[in-house]
Amino acid sequence: MEIAVFLFLSGIAIVAAANILVQRHPIYSALSLIVTFVALAGIYIQMHAEFIAVMQIVVYTGAIMVLFIFVIMLLNAGAEQKVPDKVHVVKYFGLPLASLLIFEAGLTASRTFDGEGIPVESASINLSGNTEMIGRALYTQYALPFEVTSVLLLVAIVGAIVMAKKEL
């Protein structure tokens, strides 16, 4: 049952991810990306990482992808024209490099998981949906990185306002 659900979700994720590349229209690509994110969220839920799954949907689908689609619609971007490839290097090196990458990823994965997987204290995770654990870790062990990220985001917000409003 678990394997069936996992295969179903990962199948959707992979097909949608391939669809991002195949589609000629940016809107279709953006929507396929949303499907990929939702399927990934499903896989997170299967791993009992509900908080991360929901955050994935809130941040990526709810905020980032809506912004993407907004921009695509405002620019009124049409379908891409198919142009013959001028750069032959891509053709000759693309496939070998891609297969090398997949091989390497597979190698690393097979080394880390020797069929056992990582043990998790599932009892404590199930209790609070690991929201509490993530919060505790963020505000104790990783307090400094967390605060630095917040300042970075604040800088980005201030920058956006300065750029959008010429006269302050």
Added chain:
Amino acid sequence: MEALLKLLSDNVAGYGSLASPLQYLLPMVLASLCCIALVALFPIVAVYAERKVAAHMQDRLGPMRVGGWHGWAQTIADGIKLLLKEDIIPSEADRVLFKLAPLVVFAGGFASLVVLPFGASVIVSDLNIGVLYVVAISSLGVVGIIMAGWASNNKYALFGGMRAAAQIVSYEIPAVMAILTVVIPVGSLSTQEIVRAQEGGWLGIGNWFIFKPVTAVAFLVYYLASLAEVNRTPFDIPEAESELVAGYHTEYSGMRFAFFMLAEYVNMFVVSAIGATLFLGGWNSPVFGGPVAFMLKSVALVFVQFWLRWTLPRLRVDQLMYVSWKVLLPASFVLVILAGALAVR
């Protein structure tokens, strides 16, 4: 759903001997059938109720003829009419997205029903991230609205879709902040935990969050933001008929239009039910608890939505953004800080 599984295995002979995936699948199917029934029936009643409420507020009678007694069958007749209507797709529209959009919008509202706590054990699934799940799922509906606006290839639809998306994304922030003021004292995101935290107190209602200082204001913030999230007056700018014909569903007809209507009414119910869960004690009640109390509270909040719609004029776009970013958002930040301070003590 666990309760349903237990009920089935206790009362149906030979249920335990079924194949194990089937044992889990059957309660799932039953639970989703219940949700579909609610989703199909609630709009029929609510549309009729809204027309009656609107009519009486304007000193009219409203639908009186279809079905005899006070025109009770009016929405059923309207539903049949929508089913039989010709389904028109504009020739310049993007056919795939045009067909998909109503389903995406509808699915966003429908999926939220999973975590609504109708009673102590009447809930499809008591997710430990319950409230956050509703926030996430409702953001999927935005994608559907933008899809509808863009795929129609109509300037009014596109404007409506963009206004809706901007509005929903802006008002999500104060709504989530207001939800946070409840989550902080409870210490859990699960809807059932939040309801249980409101049990007891003075007259059996003293522990409801609406009667506590910080969360009482948070309820106002949440309710206003939720009105904007479901595009209701005074925030119905995405479908402002005087400027945009009908907004993002201008080009839709027949059953596809009906899906948008269904989604709107389901979303109205969902935000009211979440409001009832978070602030009005959920299924707790001094007289009779359970699903009846929960439904009464939700429907009362839906009635307030009708009431506001037929009382208030529509805001302008700039006023809308002003309310969200300069009034509700700072207020909700202050509330979250106060709630945090109270929780630390």
